[in-house]
Amino acid sequence: MSNKKSAKRFVLVWILLPFGIYLVVATIWLLVGVASGTALPRLVSQGRMLAVLLWVYYGCLVASWLLKSLAPRGLVISRRELSSYFYSPIAYVAMTLFLLATGFLFWSDFQPGQIAGMRSLFEWMVWLLVFVIPVLSMGLMSQEWSTGTVETLMTAPLSEIDVIMGKFLGSLCFFLVLLAPTVVYVILLGAYSRPSFDVGPIVSGYVGIVLVGALFIAIGLFCSSLTRSQVVAAVAAAAILFIVTIIPKWASEKATLPKFWRTVADQLVFRRYADFSRGVLDTGHLVFFIAATAVFLFLSVKVLESRRWK
C-alpha cells in the first residue's frame, strides 16, 4: 500500500512536476516575447532549448534509476575512484598535456579571418584521447589485481556490476573534469566572434566528445581488468583505440579503398564522431556509442566474474 503511494508520489514530483514547470516557463516566455513585440530570446526559439533541457532531465532520471537498480553501491566506488585520481601524479600529467595540446590547437585556429568554430579542435581531440584515456584508465582494475585490494572489494557486499559501473563513472567524471577547462575556448569564441558564432555544432561536438570518451574509458577499463600490469593495460587499450579510431580514418582517406572496407571504416569511431563535430546529432551514432560502451562494460563485468570459473 505504502509502496503504491510512494510510486504515485514519485511520478507526481519527479516526472509530472518538471513537465508542468516546462509548460509554465515556456508559456511565460512566449507571452513576454509577444507582449514586448521583439524577437524571442533563444530559450524558446522554435521551442528547442527548453525542451532539450527537459529531455536531458528525463535522461538523467532514467540513468539514475538504472544505476540505482543495477549498481546500488556503484556511486561509493566512483567517488573513491574520482578522488584517487587527484592523488596520483600521472593524472595531472595527462591533464596538463591534454590542455597544452588542445590550447595549442585552439590558438592556431583562433585567428582573425578564421571560422568561429571548434570543428578542427574537436577532431584533433579524438587523436589526443586515443593516447590520454589509456593512461587514465590503465590503473582502474589492474591496480586492484596487483595489490590484492580486489579481494577486499569482492568480499564486501556488492556485485561485480557495482565495481565496474563505479569505476567507469568515476573515470568518466574525471574525464569531464579534464574537459571542463576547454569551455574557456567557447567563452573566448563568444567574446571575439563577429557576428555571434553558432552554438549548435559546439554543443553537439561536446556531446560527441563525451560519448567518445565514455567508449574509450570502457575499452580502457576492459583492458585494465584483463591484466595486473598497468603498462600492459595502457598499451593494449591504446592499440585497440588506434585500431577503431585512427586506422579507419587513414584508410578512408585512400581513394582506392575497396568498397567493403570503406563501409567497415565508416562504421567505426572516427566517421561517426566527425558528424557530431559538424553539428549533426544522429540517433544512429548515439546508439552506436552507447551500445559499444555497454558492450565493453559488460565484458569487463564478465572478466571480473571469471575468477569464479577459472
Next chain:
Amino acid sequence: MISVSQLSKVFGQTVAVDRISFEVASGQIVGFLGPNGAGKSTTLRMLTCYLPPTSGTATVAGFDIFHQSRDVRQKLGYLPENCPLYSEMKVEEYLDFRGRLRGLDRGERQSRLGYVIDRCWLTQVRRKTISHLSKGYRQRVGLADVLLHNPPVLVLDEPTIGLDPGQIRETRKLIRELGGKHTVILSTHILPEVEAVCDRAIVIAGGRIVAQGTPEELRASRRMQARVLVECRAPADELQMALQRVSGVREVEVVSDGTADKQYTTAALRAKEGYDIREEVARTVIQRGWPLREIRLERATLEEFFVQVTANQAMATTEGGAA
C-alpha cells in the same frame, strides 16, 4: 556459526582443498594451521565468497556461501593475506569508504568509525595517508576495517605476518578480546599463535584436515605422549634392558649412547597410558649404581605435533603419487 561440509576446490589439475568438513560454534576462535600451500587461504577465500567451491557446501551465520553470497558477505569481515589497502587514501577516509560500501548510514558510520579507531589504537594516525604507515599500523587499519560493520564472523588470513614481536602480541591480545563477541577464524603457520590465541585448532595439510581439537587435546593425543628423558653414566644396552623392565614403560629409545659425551647415555622412555614412570625409573637407575645426571618429563610441543602430522601427510601423498 560456521558449518562446512565436504568443501573442495580444484584448480585445473591440482586439488587445493579436498573435501574438508568442520563446524565452528558461535564465539569461538579457531586457528587454521598448516604449512604454506596447504589450502588455508583457499578455504578462507571460499568461506568469504571470493571463490566459489568446486563441490561441497558451507554456511556462514546461517547463509549459504554460494546461493546467499551477499548475505554472507554482509555478515563477515575478511582480512586477506598481506592486508591490501588503498595506499593513497587517508586512514579515516578509507574506513569511511569501507563503511559506505557495507551500506552503513551516516550516523552508524561515524559511531562505528570512532569505535574501531579507538579499538585498534589508530587515534594517532587517523589523518595519515596509508602509504606512510608502518606495517603494524597497516595491519591495524585492516583489522579496523574488518570490525567496522560489527560482523558476527571475522575471517583473518595470517593476521600477524610481518609484524614485530610487540605488534604480534598486541594483535593477538586484540583477537583474544574479540572472541566471545565474534566468531573468529584465523589462519597461520605460526604454532605459538594457535596456542596463545585459539580455542580450537584445525590442522590442515595437503588440502585435508589432519587433526583438530583444542591445543591441549592435540598435545595429549596418543601420538604425542610425553616422554621421560633419563641421562646417566651407564652402558647404553644395559640401560635399555634395565629400563625396559620397569613397570609401566612402553618403549625405550636410546637417544645418545655416551660415546660423544663422556659416557653419559640418554634414553627416552614412553609410558603406558596412565602411568607416571619417573619415580620407578629413578629408583631403578640408582639401584644399579649408575650416576644419574638428569631425569625430566618432556612435554610435547604443538610444534612437534605439527611437524609430525604434516610430514605424515606429505609422505602419504608422495606414496599415493608413486602408486
